[in-house]
Amino acid sequence: MTDQVWDPKGLIRESYNIDGIDDSQCRSIFLDWALGVPLDSDPHELIRDLLEKYRPDHPHHPMTDVLRHGLFSDQNPKRRGGWRSRKRP
Numbered sequence: 001m002t003d004q005v006w007d008p009k010g011l012i013r014e015s016y017n018i019d020g021i022d023d024s025q026c027r028s029i030f031l032d033w034a035l036g037v038p039l040d041s042d043p044h045e046l047i048r049d050l051l052e053k054y055r056p057d058h059p060h061h062p063m064t065d066v067l068r069h070g071l072f073s074d075q076n077p078k079r080r081g082g083w084r085s086r087k088r089p
Helices: 011-015 023-035 043-054 062-071
Strands: none
Touching: 011 023, 011 062, 023 062, 043 062
């Protein structure tokens, strides 16, 4: 797979090039990346591919930790709130 598929905007790649980046900045970048993942893609598979590419050279980088945590997100998100959950008069 090419970087274009994993990281089409280069957000993750660039996060590894920013000196002094912290966890909160990495989480923000990750969120932006996640919002751009196509609906027909498996984000967990993409995260695994990104980790395979970047973790060997950057095992202690904050983005590596953020990506690792991204693998453990809820696989079946539950709907919370919205008009259907509100009581009707």
